[in-house]
Amino acid sequence: MNSIEKRATLGIGGIFALRMVGLFMIVPVFSVYGDNYTHATPFLIGLAVGIYGLGQAIFQIPMSIAADKLPRKPIIFLGLVLFALGGILAATATDIYQVILGRALAGSGAVSAVLMALLADVTREEFRTKAMAAMGLTIASSIMLAFAFGPLLVGLVGISGLFWLTAVFAVLAMGLLWAVPSPVRMLKHNLANKSIKTQLAEVLKIGDLNRLHISIFALHLTMTAIFVLLPHQLSEVLGLSVRQQGMVYLPLLLIGFAIAIPFIIIAEKKRKMRQVFLGAIALMSVALIALALGAQWSIGIIGGLLLYFMGFNLLEATIPSWISKRAPVTNKATAMGLNSSSQFFGAFVGGALGGMLLHQPVGLSWGILAAVMVVALLIIMPIAQPPYLSSTTVTIPKDTDIQKWTAAMLAVDGVDELVVMAKERVAYLKLDKQRLNDDSRQALSHLAERPLDI
Template identity: 40%
Template sequence: MTSSERRASASLASIFALRMLGLFLVLPVFALEARKYPGGDDPALLGLAMGIYGLTQALLQLPLGMASDRFGRKRIIVLGLLVFAAGSFWAASATTLEALVWGRSLQGAGAISAAVSALLADLTRDEVRTKAMALVGASIGLMFAVSLVAAPVLNAWVGLAGLFALTGTLALVGVLVVWRAVPAEPAQQVHQQRQGLRDVFRHPGLLRLNFGVFVLHAVQLSMWMAVPALLVQAGLPKDMHWQVYLPAVGLSFILMGGLFALERRGHLGKLLRVAIALMALVQMGLLWQVQGAAGLWPMGLLVFVFFVGFNIMEASQPSLVTRMAPTQMRGAAMGVYNTLQSLGFFVGGGLGGLLVKSGGPHVLFLSTAAALLLWLAVVWGLALPERSAGAAKPA
């Protein structure tokens, strides 16, 4: 990478990191803390409050991505960060669960993932773009891991309202990063976006990756409708959950680094399948914990194994999208991918709450296991692009 490419990759990854850290900080404690609001005794409304962010993201990701083609990437990114900050401060001031739903929905309206990804593509050459996208994916996975460690401690100090206020502050820091650290963007050209979108929706490999990111984030969010309560059931107070998250997250990143050596040897397809299978096994393990007496050591092991699989997929899939999509389709491909990611957040929160309300945690974990097994079947024949020539080979 050139110095400009390193600067672009690091600064744009930091924007993703700041925004996603704020988003993820509320995740480990939301299901427990939001119950204290008026209306918090309704699991369905609770799930809606958690997942509504993903719905507004899904609705606005493509329009804002296309607007960045016409009006400039940086302007749209700054606008999105300001909207996200406004929603965060709204949620911080909420006194009812209904008001929290409105704040979360406004947070989601700051949909900048496609614009940030497109700007990163603008500022990097084809031969180094995969590395740049992998850095962004890894930063998101890292922020999710950090949030699971930091959230219980911060929640004990400032509460859920304080976490939302911190989220808004991080978004404002992201605005400064855009103007101060991100290199100047090149002149934009308006492409034939409708044709590009049709091509994206018809591309077999991209369809499989889009389905995968939807399932990944739906499972991720719905799990946390029940995991915090299981940890409490295992005897660990909610402000001590970091004692499980910290070693699980740290060890998963160490192991993930070793597993990615397999990718350089041409075993990426096998690695993806193993990661999905591990996450499916985790759901069955959580089901076992629900049906019996939840134990702290088994819960810690299950959280660790889930993070191994999650971090591998979170770092690999965005890179694969940029490698698989032809140059003229790359912006559209990332817009659709990010839309499905956001839709996964919404469905995971909303459906997770409904499943817990109607059937309990065991129905939730049976459903997440089934979704992951379906994903495994879909990804089994995925053709992966060669790093050099762009040709595809069976996974």
């Protein structure tokens, strides 16, 4: 990776980490501490945990469609402002309804897909997989750390303190956004006159993308429901208070993370993404079945959770990379928006479902979650390996009119997308090598004022 790609990956990764930690610290503790709010019921507690997902699901797609037409960074900034305001509203709440409203407002800052699209803009194809995998690992790690440290911090700052931290993290993320490069995207086909309906139709007709949407829905449905159910079960079976439970989550998460890393490398380097991906879903299905059968014993809970966290890390790391490979060039943010909407709608359904299952028999609760994952596996099974495309970096010649130069580049057959960093005088070209011929290569080398190895 060059310095621009590293700066973008670190900056966007930091924004993701701050958002995810802020959102998910609440999840493993709220089913217990939510009882302290006026008008709280098990269903409303579960709703407060998952409602942010509904806000994300509703607003992810319009924000992503806008980000395919407009500059991405202002949309991200707006999302972070909404995220901060939601944290403040929940932090000042005394009744459960205000908490629900605050979590919903925080969720309306739905910019996960726009962040992913921005990262895809400023990374070359050969390094994009690494960058996207890094984002997936960052998301997974942030969620895992939030689950581990939420129970530890709640004893120090209280539940309202966790919500205040959410707002603080949002402000810190705004600062990181300024460090991320500001690319200008040039596309072969102009999106300005393309209708929203057409944009969505072009993405929704791709079956493999829809299967990825189903996988992320099932992943976050089960994950959110699990952490509504777990605090009570860890208390009953292992005799642990909420504050002590973080010390169970953390080692399991770290072990699961470490075991998952070699499989993530195999998926990317050996181009075995489909096999690893389906294996992860199958592993999570087995984990939930094990919890359904053995959650009344400590070894059943510990073993089931370890298997689940291994699969969770694998899916969180591979899905963003897969989406970036398979999404249409002109509708990248839209495709990622649909995936993020599916993710957060799954979290919303999982929170509500977890609230309803909170006082049901343990085997039934875990069995329902296992059934969700098994059905998802059967639907996703026909998915094909993702395509592997190519790109190259070009230094924009000095004393060149960038506007005319980019127009000439886009006119070359085989160039689908051009991302320009004017300040750094660097451009990334996304190429369809099947359409490149000798004339195209010669034209590109002439415009770059040097031979290109394409």
